[in-house]
Amino acid sequence: MSGKNGHPQERIGVYVCHCGSNIAGTVDVEQVAQWAASRLQHRGVVIARDYKFMCSSLGQELIEKDIKELGLTRVVVAACSPHLHENTFRTACARAGLNPYLCELVSIREQVSWVHTDRTAATMKAQAIVAGGVERVLHHQPLEPLRVPIHEATLVVGGGIAGIQAALEIADAGYPVYLVEREPSIGGHMAQFDKTFPTLDCAACILTPKMVQVGEHPNITLLTWSEVEKVEGFVGNFTVTVRKKARKVNTDLCTGCGICQEKCPKKVVDEVYEAGLGYRKAVYTPFPQAVPKYPVIDVANCIYFEKGTCKACEKFCPTGAIDFNQQDEILTLQVGNIVLATGYDIFDARRASNYGYGRLANVFTSLEMERMCNAAGPTGGKIVLRDGKTVPKTVGIIHCVGSRDRNFNNYCSVICCMQSLKFAHLVKERTGATVYNFYIDMRTPFKDYDEFYQRVLEEGTLFVRGKVAEVTDAARLPGEEGKLIIQVEDTLIGKQRRIPVDMVILSVGLEPRRDAKEVARKFGIACSANGWFTERHPKLDPVATMTEGIFIAGCAQGPKDIPASVAQGAAAAARVLGKIRQKEITLEPIRASIDESKCSGCRICNGLCPFNAILFHEDRMVSEINPALCQGCGTCVAACPAGAISGTGFSNEQILAQIEGLLLLNLEPQPA
Amino acid sequence: MSHETFEPTIIGFTCNWCSYRAADLAGTSRLKYPPNIRLIRLMCSGRLDPTFVIKALASGADGVLITGCHPGECHYLEQNYKALRRYLLLRRTLAALGIEPQRIKLVWASAAEGAKFATEATAFVEEIRALGPLGWGKSTNGKGLEGILEPSQKGEEVAA
Amino acid sequence: MTSNGKPKFAMYWAASCGGCEIAVLNIHEKILDVDANFEVVFWPVAMDAKYKDVEAMPDGSILLTLFNGGIRNSENEEMAHLLRRKSQILVAFGSCACEGCIPGLANLSPVQEIITTAFHTVSTDNPDGLLPQPEWSAPEGELHIPRLLPRLKTLAEVVEVDYYMPGCPPESHQIAAVIDLVIAALQGKAELPPKGSVIGAGNSTVCDECPRARNVKTITAFRRIQDVAPLDPTLCLLEQGIPCNGPATRSGCNARCPRAGAQCIGCYGPAEGVLDYGARLISAFASVIEAREPEEIERILDGIPDPAGQFYRFNLAGSLLKAARTVWK
Amino acid sequence: MNKYLYYPGCSMETSARAYGLSIAKVASHLGIDLEEIDDWNCCGATEYFSINPIPAYSLIARNLALATHQANGTRTVVAPCSACYLNLAKADYYMAERPALGEKVNEALAAGGLSYAPGTLIIRHLLDVIIHDIGLARIKQFVVRPLYGLRVAPYLGCMVPRPDYYHRWSDHEHPIELDVLLKALGAEVIDFPLKTACCGGHMPHIGPETAFELLRRLISGAVQYQADLMVTVCPMCQLNLDAYQGEMNRYFGTNYRMPIVFFTQLMGLAFGIEAKELGFGLELVSAAKALEKIGVEAPPAAPPARPRKAEGLPMPKPLPKKRALEEEVDS
């Protein structure tokens, strides 16, 4: 093994840190240094020092001095975790003219002094770790960090409030943005809402101005009724393929007058915008303030596309904008960064069949309720039963439907409590009905939220603490006939209760988009088990992902309310702008490469790379790795049966040598 | 070495993003585990080449602990599944060579699971202690494999 | 062949099957070049030779020795040392000398077990359970047979080796090429490769020479060759589920077995710079298995009923572990 | 011809003879070949579980073991009784889930030279088999005397849809398998909210008052919905609702006369089989009056699956799994 035959030509310096008493308290650092100097001399160790705080400027200067005066060619620092100070010592070496990657930082604090108590054992382990570092560093090679220029444009996926915010921030900073939205209009869920808690200001009133801004912004290319099909490339240089679905409406001619919608004879239940509670036409804009204003023809439901006749819209369109032959367009975008704000789906209340949604007419979901309350909604803002006229006298609002429930989702959906309070208020305000809230725990954090709770309490809404067992129309006691009976254990009085109501509102939870996992795969980012996109760090890096250049915002990352979504949108934008301003980014030069002369073209590695960095040349029958796409995980290095793939920074030689070191295989015989 | 006093030597492989950080967290949280385990940092459990494990065992380690991100949380998306597969096949092969498969162990630990790392490490050291020395060379004699070749070479000839 | 100042050539077999000798004879006409350019001083299988002469020769007086066979008993070891002393260039010739080959599988069990098994087969008439004895006093006197080493060793484990020439046996065209090279070097027309290199083999693995069509590898099941019917004559065997060792086995044989519809069993040993053949193969096979759930993976792995044999068929003695644990104990 | 192993259970010959008779008729009509398991024993529908699980499970497993020996060509065991179905399924499931239990049970079985490997058999309820193996489409073809005008309350009880180890049912709270079957027969099916509520189980013996309340809820529910009769899939439900209806009336001073019949009996009728052969008349609360209605022809067109009012707000569609069944019956 190359580790054994040694590298006499290398001159290694070993530096053992006391870290005050953090290390020295448990490890005999002087001993470790002396040991290294004697037992590892024949491995090239020319100097081994211990010092109070290696990371201090004095400590660093010590290293720099030795590099210069002793002509060190390798440096091993035994101190804290590389995640803390690797950079510090690398830069120190660089200052002294030594390639920073010829320095190895091994942890004898997190891995030794802080986790062990026996001084002798700890010291011995520290020695082993140092030996490992020395053996390893012998095989280090000088490396240059990779520099990649960053394309100025940014792709924002999802036109909800988070995406809108991100797009505007970046565009306002003067950089081009592509905003891709699946639906005919941007606006997302917020556009469906009536009021927003806790301030009760009208969602449309605060959202539409932003939507209009987006629509008009010179730096924003708005691509609605479009979906991302493919993402290739890497931070700074993504190539994105977008399918712009055929609107069947020529947007250059369309004025958005809406005549086509009036004249269209085909009525369709609007499952998306009206949450299934209302109707739209086969040619439609989801709502009056839609941005862009242009309608789309819903081919699946259009009579013309079904039967070949009708064309009412075409007949009446004053500008002849209807174009039945319009085809999908495929666009290729060059962008440097990507923000994913793809939002959420609501929990499908039909799954909790004990609450009877879908079977019992007067059980509604919170989203249906939003539409019902909305002045622009199917009932013009009137709160009525499914029959469309009867005003409810008693209303039950059930919290945590599909959330905090092991049968469905264990997590808390964050918004339901406040939303339920909002409905309680609206229902009271508009119908004067008696309102019950059935909750497990009230969760009203953040500014002015709990105040709102107090207010609703004062308004006389009744709160029952308990998880509802079932909603049924099976009357059993006098007074229950024709009502919906809510069976619940009131845990505050410890009694089973049957509460007859006219209307039930299910405060349904938030779930990841049905296709979240697929999207994650498409963009090469990670998903948590239940499908929320995973952030790089839950606290310190909440909007970045493990994949350089791809950021996340809003509910795609996890349930959150409007303020939080907006904040994240802005945060993601800030991160993107930061990158753009760097002009280029440097990547750790930890990369795999293939020695073509050794590659047998067996294609074992071809399918292993999640970043598609490995390409196969049919002509030469060899594989090749694109260094810019490679993220350096080393899976292919480990998999190559021909040993044709090597990885910088973590080469076989380095690891094997470190193993020998850790096992103290190549020690100078004990001086007698 | 007799069983009571047997102190196993264990090599642990960690991935840069989850389990190494878990180890760091164990440290910063001052959680204790036995000093028998010495860690090597890889970028990803997918980098784990079975050669490393065999090399460690052949060079005097009594056990090898392999750690990585939880399935579905791999920094590199799904490379830890490759680690899982290699681990399962390697175990079978080692077993066929008479090495107790329990001497290598795969543990998932997220960056937040410092405590889990410490408990798993402690548990593993005990498991290996119970199994006794592996006997492929002694880590401390400075010669690795040869270390145990010597005795067998002294008694080179075996009575047929 | 009379001594005539020609450089001296020797070929010797230790624990081997003789296939290497045959492979050398199979260079056919080339054998005459050997005759023309070398004085063959020692080659038991092909000629009467003088052991004492070998001993008598000055150290380093043999230019080239092809040593085949593994080191199974002390005599093998002595011969290895003797020929090392006498030879300028000592070549570990063939899989046995390089990495132990099939006989190396003996390192899966203790030598005692091996002997006991051999002397208790169905056809053995051995009521008293007799076993061969190193010393035995026959009525006429003492008889001796050598004792066996506890495990089979590779040549490099007992002496320093200049070159390695893998293969079971090495392909004749490779042998011919090497002989040409040495002759050319003798005439100063060529450079010999640096000591310790592998000669007479390719730099890549068997797939490199295999004509079979290949796709991105994914394995959903391993299958035994006799169960695969019909065998696709043009598609990669591994992709047909047959555990072919080609991807990890050094090239140089021109992918003979895969060409003939049989999976590569690995006789050319590990590729350049590979430390442990089995480990590479384990890693490669496991990496491309199409499954995520442990149960599912285990189910697929059941398709490899004999991992030790599959991954260390030729390489056990030369692997990092060298032998099964029972042998070390 | 669909072939199944048949586990009748103890009630077919006694309290639920009507069920037994009608099953025989309907099965041969639909070409369902039910091969009775030889020497079957009690399904273990006792309180024994709470005393000592091993004998309880062994008792059940014996039936499964016997079934495997007989299983030539088929792996499916059909039980018409919900309790039998549940217990057999339960044994199969837990023997697999808890290997330790499996071993113990097999030790016990070994005494009789038997053994059972969990998962070998598929245990299904008769209703499930009829819906999914025969299919509503084919059933419709057999209907010669549609049950037009008969208003029925489909009642499953608790043991068929729960815990539903193998996810066979469309819903645990409100499965619609029985509903669509009866619709296929031409009956007018009410959306009976209590279709999986408790029938009282063993309570009539232990705490009659409790049992009566439970029965009252069910029967009054069916009455509210103006059902002509209740349709069950379980001998115990049928027994409780039928046999204790009188006492329940006495207890509450009510006067309900709700006939309780087995779904197979109605199938038989719709197929044109004579009422007597289907065991009608064996029930205590006579179904005669209800049956007269079927004599009445000139039926109203079978009501649509889910009436959607012209005005008012649209209802959400049911989940795909249910929709499929409904579409099949509507088609």
Add this chain to the structure above:
Amino acid sequence: MTQRITIDPITRLEGHGKIEIFLDEEGNVANAYFQIPELRGFERFCVGRPVEEMPLLTNRICGVCPEAHHMAAAKAADAVYHVDPPPTAKKLRELLYSAFYVTDHTTHFYALGGPDFVMGPDAPVAERNILGVIHKVGLEIGSKVIQARKYGHTVVEMIGGRKVHPCTSIPGGLTKGITEEERRQIEEMGRWAVEFAQFSLKLFNDIVLSNPEYVDLILGDIYTHRTYYIGTVDANNRVNFYDGMVSVVDPNGRRIGKYAPHEYTEWIAEHVEPWTYLKFPYLKKIGWKGFVDGEDSGVYCATPLSRLNAADGMATPRAQEEYERFYATLGGKPVHQRLATHWARLIELLYAAERWVELATDPEITSPHVHNPPTATPTEGVGIVEAPRGTLTHHYWTDERGILTRVNLIVGTTNNYAPISMSIQKAARSLIRKGTVITEGLLNRIEMAFRAYDPCFGCATHSLPGQMPLEVTIRNAAGEIVEVLKRG
């Protein structure tokens, strides 16, 4: 006074041997032990391997006759899986095998056994080898010899995938067939091989049979043993190498029976001596009576000579002629003179070549249907072929997955261990006498004694590889070493 001469190592036989000779008071030979110091453990380490690998693993028992092990293993594996390969597969295997026989017998005659005759037993050592032969008989013939081996190997490679250690036989047949183009070449080479075989017989005739000194040597008592003989024969009791029943004849040439592979344990048993790693097979029905010949001793012989003795003739015309001439010349069946084995070998060479052509011209031979996938559960099976050096028996037991649980091998040369030992003893007795001046040639004659068997201890010692030079140690009655006769 003691004289010492040294021969070392024993040469020109594949594998190794060691001879101990004890003298009595008069200095005459009291006893001679022929020891085999090796044992490779295939019976042990093949356990646990999948049975389909045996044709590949057991190849490595012997690189001189891997084809024999490949075939025996393949046939045993077929039996284990209870599967019958398609006719074409069987014919291709036999074709490969015939071509191999040509190569192997050629190698032995010209490179190993021949030199003793061609160069003469007393010729200078340095010349008593294949190159010597080539020098003597002329390069033109030398290249013929090389050609013969080359052609044989080419066919082995075409059908077996490799020149040495073929790889195409699997349970149920072969992994591939041959093309018409290949068939044509094979036929061509076959026809050449027939001529070469005839040429070789003529050469033997001219150099050996026409030399009274050699004829005496052959017919002389030194190399004669009246033992039993076995050999595989076809339905018509003609010699067959690949398939058939094993025929057993007694020292008077009477056939005492024939056995099928799975019956071998009823006929063959192996005797154990503690002073050697090799076992001594003998005929169970007759029993082990020690190293003696005659009707009462179970010692038998399995060589080309034995095969001729055990059969009623050859299955091809020219070989049949030679067969008849053979017995006519040597005075009828059975022939007990071991040195006649060299002649018998050449007759087999001719048969193999003729069979080669027969099969190459078989209409079915190019059919693509060469594999019947096994369907039955694997259990146990025996495969027998005639290896050039004797009847080769492979016997496997597997579990239901076809993983070997037990293996038994009785290898060609092993059959002849007892007779070889006897030949050596006899040679020693008759050649080493008080006051005998032991010459190079004389020691070579001792070697000739067993070289006739073309013993392959690479094979025989399948049970554990290891090199072991032959040394003849002579001890006096006191057990002191009188001399160590090492070759050289």
